[in-house]
Amino acid sequence: xxxxxxxxxxxxxxxxxxxxxxxxxxxxxxxxxxxxxxxxxxxxxxxxxxxxxxxxxxxxxxxxxxxxxxxxxxxxxxxxxxxxxxxxxxxxxxxxxxxxxxxxxxxxxxxxxxxxxxxxxxxxxxxxxxxxxxxxxxxxxxxxxxxxxxxxxxxxxxxxxxxxxxxxxxxxxxxxxxxxxxxxxxxxxxxxxxxxxxxxxxxxxxxxxxxxxxxxxxxxxxxxxxxxxxxxxxxxxxxxxxxxxxxxxxxxxxxxxxxxxxxxxxxxxxxxxxxxxxxxxxxxxxxxxxxxxxxxxxxxxxxxxxxxxxxxxxxxxxxxxxxxxxxxxxxxxxxxxxxxxxxxxxxxxxxxxxxxxxxxxxxxxxxxxxxxxxxxxxxxxxxxxxxxxxxxxxxxxxxxxxxxxxxxxxxxxxxxxxxxxxxxxxxxxxxxxxxxxxxxxxxxxxxxxxxxxxxxxxxxxxxxxxxxxxxxxxxxxxxxxxxxxxxxxxxxxxxxxxxxxxxxxxxxxxxxxxxxxxxxxxxxxxxxxxxxxxxxxxxxxxxxxxxxxxxxxxxxxxxxxxxxxxxxxxxxxxxxxxxxxxxxxxxxxxxxxxxxxxxxxxxxxxxxxxxxxxxxxxxxxxxxxxxxxxxxxxxxxxxxxxxxxxxxxxxxxxxx
Numbered sequence: 343x344x345x346x347x348x349x350x351x352x353x354x355x356x357x358x359x360x361x362x363x364x365x366x367x368x369x370x371x372x373x374x375x376x377x378x379x380x381x382x383x384x385x386x387x388x389x390x391x392x393x394x395x396x397x398x399x400x401x402x403x404x405x406x407x408x409x410x411x412x413x414x415x416x417x418x419x420x421x422x423x424x425x426x427x428x429x430x431x432x433x434x435x436x437x438x439x440x441x442x443x444x445x446x447x448x449x450x451x452x453x454x455x456x457x458x459x460x461x462x463x464x465x466x467x468x469x470x471x472x473x474x475x476x477x478x479x480x481x482x483x484x485x486x487x488x489x490x491x492x493x494x495x496x497x498x499x500x501x502x503x504x505x506x507x508x509x510x511x512x513x514x515x516x517x518x519x520x521x522x523x524x525x526x527x528x529x530x531x532x533x534x535x536x537x538x539x540x541x542x543x544x545x546x547x548x549x550x551x552x553x554x555x556x557x558x559x560x561x562x563x564x565x566x567x568x569x570x571x572x573x574x575x576x577x578x579x580x581x582x583x584x585x586x587x588x589x590x591x592x593x594x595x596x597x598x599x600x601x602x603x604x605x606x607x608x609x610x611x612x613x614x615x616x617x618x619x620x621x622x623x624x625x626x627x628x629x630x631x632x633x634x635x636x637x638x639x640x641x642x643x644x645x646x647x648x649x650x651x652x653x654x655x656x657x658x659x660x661x662x663x664x665x666x667x668x669x670x671x672x673x674x675x676x677x678x679x680x681x682x683x684x685x686x687x688x689x690x691x692x693x694x695x696x697x698x699x700x701x702x703x704x705x706x707x708x709x710x711x712x713x714x715x716x717x718x719x720x721x722x723x724x725x726x727x728x729x730x731x732x733x734x735x736x737x738x739x740x741x742x743x744x745x746x747x748x749x750x751x752x753x754x755x756x757x758x759x760x761x762x763x764x765x766x767x768x769x770x771x772x773x774x775x776x777x778x779x780x781x782x783x784x785x786x787x788x789x790x791x792x793x794x795x796x797x798x799x800x801x802x803x804x805x806x807x808x809x810x811x812x813x814x815x816x817x818x819x820x821x822x823x824x825x826x827x828x829x830x831x832x833x834x835x836x837x838x839x840x841x842x843x844x845x846x847x848x849x850x851x852x853x854x855x856x857x858x859x860x861x862x863x864x865x866x867x868x869x870x871x872x873x874x875x876x877x878x879x880x881x882x883x884x885x886x887x888x889x890x891x892x893x894x895x896x897x898x899x900x901x902x903x904x905x906x907x908x909x910x911x912x913x914x915x916x917x918x919x920x921x922x923x924x925x926x927x928x929x930x931x932x933x934x935x936x937x938x939x940x941x942x943x944x945x946x947x948x949x950x951x952x953x954x955x956x957x958x959x960x961x962x963x964x965x966x967x968x969x970x971x972x973x974x975x976x977x978x979x980x981x982x983x984x985x986x987x988x989x990x991x992x993x994x995x996x997x998x
Contacts, residue, residue, distance in 0.1 A: 344375050344644055357430040357438040359391050363644060370404055371395055375443060388443035389427050393436050407507050408437050414484050414506040415441060421478040422502045422659045444502050444656055445638055449491035455633035458560040464626060465557035470618040471500045476546055477611055487541050489549025490529035491556055497656045498634055498953045500624050527573040528562040532603050535577050544605035547614060551600025559587035563601055623987035624952050631950055656955045658982060667701030669694060669981035676975045677718035679737035680967035686981055687714035693725055701983060717758035722777050726756045734777050743778050755798040764807050770796030784825040791816055803845030806864045814838035817852060819864060829867040844883040846904055851890050853879035859892060861907060871907030875900055881924040886945040893921030893933045901948060911948035927965040930987040932972050934960025940974050942987045951987045
């Protein structure tokens with residue numbers, strides 16, 4: 343927790359940071375929570391500001407450790423290692439090292455809040471992320487050499503590795519005195535007991551094994567003495583690791599191998615990575631999630647009390663199954679083709695095809711008129727712009743089926759269902775034709791509202807097409823076999839519906855701008871059920887199994903029965919969250935909005951699975967057809983690809 347500053351001993355400022363509180367004190371330095379006092383680093387970026395104690399400022403060994411840590415952090419940009427913000431080593435000043443503040447708690451605190459060992463799946467996910475981060479460090483020539491639960495910060499996004507004070511950079515010489523330092527006596531590898539000079543890559547493999555053992559059993563590999571000095575003496579005498587409580591399964595055998603006394607008997611880091619698999623969704627126990635949320639609330643209160651509105655976000659760091667790529671200014675549309683590509687449309691009219699695995703741009707089309715609408719299903723992609731240009735693409739070959747020139751279909755609005763296109767033109771006529779051959783199945787007479795404005799298609803169900811008119815206040819339906827109007831009259835809504843409705847088998851669910859949610863019968867437009875949400879909805883509802891899920895502009899995600907409208911669960915998010923985009927892959931809901939945070943919820947009960955701070959505002963989300971990846975487009979021009987989560991008991995039914 344953050345402790346108040348003591349004016350008698352704590353400085354008010356250091357290295358361009360205004361200090362707000364004390365995060366912790368160790369044997370060689372004190373770490374503060376700080377905010378930049380100037381705008382060059384961004385006023386909203388919080389820092390963990392480490393000051394070397396004054397009695398060590400003339401000590402070459404400690405100065406070298408400080409310097410090594412700064413160089414190590416600078417090398418590891420982009421990994422789940424806090425970004426180096428500043429290193430002040432100037433003559434006559436107290437040596438200071440500031441990294442980006444990560445609002446998380448140590449693994450010690452996590453197990454304490456849980457009351458002991460964590461669930462196996464949680465530990466497995468943490469281990470996979472730690473190995474991924476450590477692999478990045480090793481690839482840049484760094485050994486951490488001090489891995490223990492106190493140097494692992496947990497957030498809802500996943501684990502971060504901190505404190506590179508004992509790091510070794512390959513190829514750089516250090517003083518003999520520095521290499522006589524050891525790590526944590528309850529967790530360090532046997533070769534470290536006599537100093538760090540003999541450490542190798544396998545030393546960090548031991549550290550991973552020690553952390554996993556702690557997570558699975560609640561105790562370190564070396565026990566029997568609580569005092570560090572007494573434990574060190576016990577280690578020098580040849581104490582064996584305590585493996586009690588370690589399961590006798592594949593994970594247990596891997597941990598035992600990592601904790602082998604001889605470094606040569608341990609697996610390589612690559613073998614450990616294969617053993618834990620790719621980093622996936624981190625599912626934290628409910629009490630741990632609440633502890634992390636409480637900590638963020640305490641931090642927010644501290645910042646508010648100090649007159650600071652600084653950011654508490656955790657930066658998203660791509661790993662082996664994730665990436666971030668440029669997607670142009672204001673990318674408001676994203677679709678996954680399922681054939682190796684994900685396609686985006688930005689606010690300038692550019693349409694990008696990106697490699698679904700790497701994020702590398704495959705091709706870009708620059709000549710569309712914004713805003714651009716994308717529709718994808720199967721091997722088809724429709725691109726429709728505001729100038730009336732319409733194109734149909736084969737996503738397997740990335741070849742064009744056909745194109746209609748700009749101006750041919752002014753004010754057109756299109757939907758795609760299977761291989762059927764439903765197009766509303768500027769007169770209100772609805773055209774139903776084949777997406778590949780362009781064979782027309784039917785077209786209607788002009789359908790307009792009372793003011794003469796054209797109706798436009800907004801949702802396509804199994805047997806009905808739903809049209810919006812009256813600036814979003816009216817809804818009507820036509821039969822998709824022959825285009826016959828099904829309802830006697832358009833249904834007048836209490837308030838305009840800015841979000842697209844959700845078509846069900848025998849009805850349509852529409853959320854309005856006044857916080858109303860209702861289901862209308864497909865046959866005649868009669869009301870089947872109604873519910874009050876309490877806030878407007880701008881993101882289209884999604885269906886998971888027999889439920890309808892909606893996110894509103896007050897930061898709440900609602901789940902209702904698709905048959906009765908009965909509320910099943912609701913999940914409330916504070917801090918003025920507004921949900922702009924929603925998608926689901928069958929058992930997990932992905933909700934993103936104003937604060938740039940992507941929330942992953944279990945569709946069965948609304949419990950939080952994970953969350954990612956992506957920055958900006960999340961404008962669009964989509965999931966891959968294979969349900970392995972979710973995509974989120976942020977307002978600052980970045981598309982993020984993240985591994986999809988695994989939910990609980992939603993039955994694995996696909997979202998619609």
